[in-house]
Amino acid sequence: MNAPARPLRARIHLDALIHNYRHAKRLAPAARALAVVKANGYGHGAVAVARALADEADGFAVACVDEAMELRESGIRHPILLLEGVFAPHEIALVDRAGLTTVIHNREQLDWILAARPARRLDCWIKLDSGMHRVGLAPDDFAAAHAALTAAPQIGELVAMSHFARADEPEHPYTERQIAIFGQALGGLRIPRSLANSAAILAWPQSHGEWTRPGIMIYGVSPLPGAHPQATALRPTMTLESALISIRDLAPGEPVGYGGRFVCERPTRVGVAAVGYADGYPRHARDGTPVAVNGQRTRIIGRVSMDMITLDLTGIADAHIGAPVELWGATIPANEVAQASDTIAYQLFTGIGRRVPLIHEGV
Numbered sequence: 001m002n003a004p005a006r007p008l009r010a011r012i013h014l015d016a017l018i019h020n021y022r023h024a025k026r027l028a029p030a031a032r033a034l035a036v037v038k039a040n041g042y043g044h045g046a047v048a049v050a051r052a053l054a055d056e057a058d059g060f061a062v063a064c065v066d067e068a069m070e071l072r073e074s075g076i077r078h079p080i081l082l083l084e085g086v087f088a089p090h091e092i093a094l095v096d097r098a099g100l101t102t103v104i105h106n107r108e109q110l111d112w113i114l115a116a117r118p119a120r121r122l123d124c125w126i127k128l129d130s131g132m133h134r135v136g137l138a139p140d141d142f143a144a145a146h147a148a149l150t151a152a153p154q155i156g157e158l159v160a161m162s163h164f165a166r167a168d169e170p171e172h173p174y175t176e177r178q179i180a181i182f183g184q185a186l187g188g189l190r191i192p193r194s195l196a197n198s199a200a201i202l203a204w205p206q207s208h209g210e211w212t213r214p215g216i217m218i219y220g221v222s223p224l225p226g227a228h229p230q231a232t233a234l235r236p237t238m239t240l241e242s243a244l245i246s247i248r249d250l251a252p253g254e255p256v257g258y259g260g261r262f263v264c265e266r267p268t269r270v271g272v273a274a275v276g277y278a279d280g281y282p283r284h285a286r287d288g289t290p291v292a293v294n295g296q297r298t299r300i301i302g303r304v305s306m307d308m309i310t311l312d313l314t315g316i317a318d319a320h321i322g323a324p325v326e327l328w329g330a331t332i333p334a335n336e337v338a339q340a341s342d343t344i345a346y347q348l349f350t351g352i353g354r355r356v357p358l359i360h361e362g363v
Contacts, residue, residue: 007243007322008275008356011329012044014052015362016220016235021056023233024214027201031208032058034081034194036215038067043280043349044219044238047074048360054078061213065091065100072098081125084135085109092116103127103161105135110145114152121156124149125194128185130162130178139185146189159192159211167199167207168223175200179207199223202230221334221345238349239329240281240356243322244293246272247313256310257302262287268301269313273325276307280351281327282341285309289340292326293319 025033035057036042041049050060050071059079062068064087068080077099085103086092089112095102096118104110105127113124126145129136137145142160149155162182166174182195194211196204201212202224216223219238222231249269256262256270271293277283281304289300291309293316302310313319328334334345341348352358 006274006355007241007245008279009241010043010352010356010358011239011241012048012358012360013235013237013239013362014048014360016237017044017049017052017218018056018363019233019235020218020220020237021053021214024198024201024212024217025056027230028196028205028208028212031196031210031212033212033214034059034061034079035218036061036083036213037071038063038083038215039350042216042219042346043352045358045360046070047076048358050074050076050078052360052363058211059101061215065094065098068100069094069098079123085127086112089116092118092122096120096122101125104145104149105129105137107137107141110137110148113155114148116154118154121154123156123158125159125161128160128162128182130181130185131174132163132165132178134163136162139181142185143187143189146191157192159194160186160189161194161211164195164197164200164204164207167197167204168225170203170224170228175204175207179204197223202228216346219349221349236329236334238334240275240327240352241329242273242275242325242327244271244311244313244319244325245274245308245321247319247321255302258305259303261303262301262310266314269316269319270301271311271313271316271319271323271325272308273311273327274307275309275325275327276305278306279353279356280348281309282337282343282348282351284343285337285341290332290336292331294323295326295331297331 037046040046061081082102101123103125127136166172193209195207196212198217200207220236254264283304301312338345
């Protein structure tokens with residue numbers, strides 16, 4: 001099969017992925033770390049990510065059974081946690097056969113697990129709602145759930161977990177409140193604890209516990225606003241790149257793209273790159289959103305269309321048809337593109353379209 005002619009591709013730097021996971025481990029040296037690979041490894045390719053981390057990771061976390069089975073069927077034998085647990089009782093048999101670990105976050109799941117008769121003892125994580133208020137047992141219900149699971153012969157290892165709502169706001173006291181609620185609910189129970197997502201690994205060392213759950217940080221993006229000393233070591237794991245497919249010179253007053261949103265204020269050299277919102281590039285990227293051509297920073301001008309974007313090439317040396325265009329990566333941080341598009345890097349990564357090939361490099 002011939003290589004695709006369209007120049008758009010997402011290069012996945014597996015060496016950077018491993019570096020970032022190791023950094024997460026260094027920041028919480030007493031904890032084990034589940035690499036979060038849900039949503040196809042945040043758009044990076046879950047199987048390739050898991051294989052690259054096979055000699056490093058203490059385990060993996062996914063959203064659901066389907067995502068876990070993709071890893072199992074690819075040969076991954078590490079612990080795999082189902083962050084949303086099972087959605088129906090019949091899934092417990094698959095959890096049993098595949099050797100998965102499941103989260104329990106509501107009374108129905110607890111009842112299903114207690115009624116199950118698996119062939120092996122099931123490891124479970126009990127999720128407490130400490131203030132996120134999406135899923136999780138109420139603090140007053142935790143002790144009873146823990147006691148019931150401890151008494152059940154079909155239950156193996158237990159871990160207590162919760163999730164932070166505002167850990168990406170290092171100055172906000174809400175995270176300290178959640179830590180306190182979590183601790184009060186567990187009381188004197190001797191049970192491993194897992195609170196820390198990427199933001200908490202970086203900014204809330206008091207939350208690290210026995211298990212951490214690094215997600216966006218292993219893909220090279222900090223979830224924290226502005227610069228943070230613990231985030232400077234992260235390396236971008238994805239480079240989304242394309243190439244110039246058209247160049248033209250426009251006079252002052254000429255509009256560019258749909259609706260004429262951008263109007264040239266000076267003689268402007270306009271380039272077109274082969275990428276658009278059908279590929280996952282944000283349609284709402286504003287004029288001025290950064291992009292790099294030939295390694296030089298410039299800007300988007302005009303609306304993003306389905307398959308193309310228009311760029312300001314004025315002052316870009318040797319801009320020619322076929323010149324490389326970086327949408328995000330080492331030169332253009334994904335967080336900058338996200339901010340200019342009123343979104344977050346998580347959405348950029350997970351929104352990569354299926355016609356964008358993922359090229360895994362480095363391991």
